[in-house]
Amino acid sequence: MLRKLEHSSLQRLVLWVPCVVLLITTGCQKRNEVIAGLEIPIPEKMTKNPDKVFDPIPGFQDGQASYQGKVTPKEIFNFYQEVMAAKGWQPTARFAGDQQDSIGYTKGNRLVLVKYNENPDGTTVLTIMVGTQDPPK
Secondary structure, three states, X not given: OHHHHHHHHHHHHHHHHHHHHHHHHHXXXXXXXXXXXXXXXXXXXEEEOOOOOOOOOOOOOOEEEEEEEOOOHHHHHHHHHHHHHHOOOEEEEEEEOOOOEEEEEEEOOXXXXXXXXXXXXXXXXXXXXXXXXXXXX
């Protein structure tokens, strides 16, 4: 009886180890960056544009950061739909344009605007803007 139990535990270990390794290598394709005091997920293939200067949109002046990489706009949209919901953020608006798409999220009184546009060379520029919502009067 004891021998059968050991064999069963070994089988479980052999099955679980590859699953955990697969999760680590494929399921964690993001990193968190702190922007205006918030941990914001960033797709792993995106690199920061440290010298990018732009005017923030009113309401999103708390902080901003720009990234660039070989990630399609569809991948960025799907990425943020999944990871922001998992972190408790609620989508509030989506804007689709000819040159740029945006998704707005809220959590408490904090706002995050995710803007992204694809360049002719196949890279995509991702801009994250963070703001604080004024309480209703």
